[in-house]
Amino acid sequence: MNVSIVGAGMIPVREHWSKGIRELAAAAARLALEDAGIAHVDALYVGNAYGATFNQQTQLGGLIGAELGMNGIEAFTCEAGDASGGVALRTACFAVESGLVRSALVVGVEKATDIVGPARVGARTISLDADLESVNGVTMTALAALVMRRYMYQNDLTLSDFEGFSINAHRNGAVNPCAMYRNRLRDGAFAKAPMIADPVSLFDCAPDGDGAAAVVVVESELAADMVPRPVQICASAVATDRFMLQDRDDPLQFGAIEKSFFGALEQAQLGREDIDLFELHDAYTIMTTLALEAMGYCPSGAGWTLASEKGANISLDGDLPISTFGGLKSRGNPGGATGIYQAVESTLQLRESAGSNQVPDARRALIQNIAGPGSTVVTHILQRQPDEA
Amino acid sequence: MLDQESQDSETLYSRAKGYQSAMVGTVYSYTLLQEPPLGYESQAPYYVALVELDDGGLVTAQLTDIDGSVQIGDRVEMVTRKLTTDGSQGMIVYGYKFRPAL
Numbered sequence: 064m065n066v067s068i069v070g071a072g073m074i075p076v077r078e079h080w081s082k083g084i085r086e087l088a089a090a091a092a093r094l095a096l097e098d099a100g101i102a103h104v105d106a107l108y109v110g111n112a113y114g115a116t117f118n119q120q121t122q123l124g125g126l127i128g129a130e131l132g133m134n135g136i137e138a139f140t141c142e143a144g145d146a147s148g149g150v151a152l153r154t155a156c157f158a159v160e161s162g163l164v165r166s167a168l169v170v171g172v173e174k175a176t177d178i179v180g181p182a183r184v185g186a187r188t189i190s191l192d193a194d195l196e197s198v199n200g201v202t203m204t205a206l207a208a209l210v211m212r213r214y215m216y217q218n219d220l221t222l223s224d225f226e227g228f229s230i231n232a233h234r235n236g237a238v239n240p241c242a243m244y245r246n247r248l249r250d251g252a253f254a255k256a257p258m259i260a261d262p263v264s265l266f267d268c269a270p271d272g273d274g275a276a277a278v279v280v281v282e283s284e285l286a287a288d289m290v291p292r293p294v295q296i297c298a299s300a301v302a303t304d305r306f307m308l309q310d311r312d313d314p315l316q317f318g319a320i321e322k323s324f325f326g327a328l329e330q331a332q333l334g335r336e337d338i339d340l341f342e343l344h345d346a347y348t349i350m351t352t353l354a355l356e357a358m359g360y361c362p363s364g365a366g367w368t369l370a371s372e373k374g375a376n377i378s379l380d381g382d383l384p385i386s387t388f389g390g391l392k393s394r395g396n397p398g399g400a401t402g403i404y405q406a407v408e409s410t411l412q413l414r415e416s417a418g419s420n421q422v423p424d425a426r427r428a429l430i431q432n433i434a435g436p437g438s439t440v441v442t443h444i445l446q447r448q449p450d451e452a
Numbered sequence: 453m454l455d456q457e458s459q460d461s462e463t464l465y466s467r468a469k470g471y472q473s474a475m476v477g478t479v480y481s482y483t484l485l486q487e488p489p490l491g492y493e494s495q496a497p498y499y500v501a502l503v504e505l506d507d508g509g510l511v512t513a514q515l516t517d518i519d520g521s522v523q524i525g526d527r528v529e530m531v532t533r534k535l536t537t538d539g540s541q542g543m544i545v546y547g548y549k550f551r552p553a554l
Contacts, residue, residue, distance in 0.1 A: 185489030198535055198547060199513050200485070200492040205500045208483035209512075213502075216481070216524050260483040260500070309502060309510035314481075 064330070066159045067286035067293040067448055070099025070279030071410040073403075076243040076272035076395030078176045084111075084118050085130040088172040091275035092131055095168065095407075099279040099290065105164045107131075107138035110151030110171035112399030112434075114140070116186035118174050127170060137164070144190030144434030145346070147171070148276075148402025149301070149441025155280045156299045165281060171403030172275040183271065187398075190434055192307050204268055204347070206308060206436045208260035211349035214315055215262060218364045222262055225348040226253035227370030228385075229266050229392055231377050232345060236389020238419035243272045243395030250373070269346045269390075274397030276404040283448060292414045297333075297427075298444040300326035306438050317437035320357035324431070327442040335359055338444070339425045340412055341383060342405035344433035345390040354431065355383075384422045387412060402432035402441060409445045475530035476553055477505040482515065482522050491536040503528055503550050517551040527553035 072094020079087060088109070096102060109123045120126065124138030141151040148171035158164035178186060188197040191206070214220070229248055236242035248266060256264035286293035302322035308314040328334065335358065345351045352366035360383060361369060369376050369383065377385040388394050388408040391401060409428035411417040417425075427446045433439065480502040488496035499515035499522055515522060516533055528550035535547040 181488055181490040181493050184487050185491065188489050196512055197489070198545065199500070199549075200488060200495065200498060200535065201500050201512055202485065202487070202489055204487065205483050205485050206512075208485075209481040209500065209502050212483060213481035213524070257486075258484070259487050260485045263483070307512065309512045314502065314510070 064156060064160060064296050064299060065283045066156045066280050067283040067295045068278045068280055068406065068410050068445070069286045069290045069293050070095040070101070071277070071407040072098055073241055073276035073407045074274060075241040076274035076397050079174070079273040080176065084114060084120060084123070084172055084174040085126050087174060087273060087275040088123070088127040088170045089130045091172070091277040092127070092168055092170050095277035095279050101166070101279065103133070104166040104168040104279060105137065106158055106167045107133065107136055108151045108154045108167060108169045109138070109140045110148035110169065110399045110403055111140055111173060112142060112144050112147045112190060113173060113175065113186055116189050117177055117183070123172070127172070142399070143439045143441070145344070145398055145401060146432045146434035146439045146441045147399030148404070149432030149443070152278070152402060152406055152443060153299045153301060153441060156296055159280055159282055165285070167280050168277060169280065169403060170275060170277040171397070171400030173398035173400045174273050175271040175398060176273050196307060202260070203435065204260045204263055207347040207349055208263040209308065210314060210353070210436060211262050211347065214349060214352070217315070218367070220367060222254040222264070224367045225267065225352065225370055227372065227374035227377070228345060228348040228351050229253055231370070231374030232386040232390040232392035234374070235379060235387055235420055236393025239388040239394060242389040242393050243270055244393050263347055267348050269392045269396035272395030272397050274395060274400045274404065276400055276407045278403060278406050278410065286448065293448040294410045294413045294445050295448040296443055297446050298327035298330035298442070300330060301439065301441045302326065303439050304437050306435070308436050315353065316363070317353045317357045319437050319440040320354050320431070320433070323440040323442040324358045327429070327444050331444045333427070333444065338427050338429045339384070340387055340409070340422045340428045341385045342387065342390065342409055342428065342430040343385055344401070344431055345386050345392050346396055350433065351385065353437070379420065379422050387417070387422055388420050402430070405430035405432060406443070406445070413445060413447050474506050477503045477528060479522060479524055479526040479528060480504040480510060481524060501550065514549045515551070516549040529553045
């Protein structure tokens with residue numbers, strides 16, 4: 064793909080009580096524009112999932128464009144539930160690759176904490192099947208729990224077998240100033256945490272947070288003249304599965320992850336071993352487990368083994384670094400902004416400006432943004448832009 | 453229009469219309485949900501399950517009338533129950549839940 068990231072910015076994931084959705088988005092957008100060294104872009108694409116139910120606010124493209132003073136700009140929202148950020152980035156790739164747009168600003172934003180408790184839980188179920196899941200009082204956490212329980216049953220596992228994923232996420236999040244929960248997890252705490260939907264506990268489930276992240280993308284040739292270390296988007300692939308778990312032949316096989324991942328590898332003409340780090344959609348440890356299996360890094364039923372020894376294999380200096388800035392678990396889960404946080408974090412990694420979160424010699428990063436229980440999956444592969452590109 | 457109708461007749465939904473399931477099955481997986489969405493607070497915590505029907509297919513539903521614990525493989529049957537109410541004056545939403553097979 065002939066598209067590169069030349070600017071990246073993010074604000075900490077927090078409970079930003081004093082800021083509205085437009086202020087959050089604009090703050091991240093200004094950081095990305097400043098990073099790119101430009102003041103204007105041709106188009107603005109917004110990744111947001113829950114503006115309608117969290118904030119009673121749609122048409123965010125126009126709203127945020129106006130907040131940024133970009134009067135007249137092409138601007139609209141891209142929505143695919145929690146994968147909204149990912150599809151917004153892909154939309155920018157379409158626009159720039161086609162030549163219709165020279166430069167695009169992609170902002171992922173979510174303002175979750177305007178509502179709390181059952182109201183927020185209910186507002187999040189809008190991305191599930193309203194007629195057959197949500198009406199039965201089913202939530203995303205419940206679906207993750209159903210998958211995890213069955214997985215534990217079939218593979219004869221205990222809760223502790225998954226703790227390494229959360230320990231690793233918090234180890235990395237603890238040194239990320241933008242992470243929401245910068246605490247480390249003590250050994251054994253995972254299995255003792257209060258249940259939200261057993262076997263999914265508080266320390267298994269990513270916390271809702273307010274956040275915004277942004278990137279500026281342009282054609283790769285242009286990027287090389289704009290900034291010293293552009294990051295190329297060398298693959299972009301979206302796949303969907305049968306929407307509900309109940310309609311799949313095997314609810315423990317996330318087919319859309321497989322399809323999206325191998326589609327991305329094929330586009331980039333890369334192999335599985337060429338990826339140096341992974342920002343997976345670790346909203347629940349079972350999601351990471353099944354993603355690693357669907358991508359072929361482990362056989363079916365063995366994804367949890369990568370969490371062993373407190374996640375040594377998936378740490379910053381391990382073989383498969385995952386959630387390098389804390390992932391959704393520790394950095395926080397800002398809904399439709401997640402996919403752009405992943406893009407910003409990977410951009411910092413590939414520029415070797417990730418500070419304490421740096422993965423040594425990171426050349427290629429995979430970012431994967433998922434909605435529902437693997438219902439929509441967006442995979443991008445980012446790389447240090449080669450000099451000749 | 454005719455073409456469109458003949459295409460619709462091929463959908464899974466249309467083919468399933470009129471088919472009467474046995475409405476009994478086994479628990480394929482389950483969870484006890486502690487954080488309910490708006491409109492379901494009074495029932496929480498409640499069980500949510502994937503039920504594997506005897507004549508095929510999985511259904512996502514709440515378990516009800518549970519006295520004691522639930523295990524994967526438990527026999528359950530479908531019953532009609534109130535799911536939620538749209539406020540104190542609002543419409544009652546009825547649907548299906550599963551209870552231990554009698």
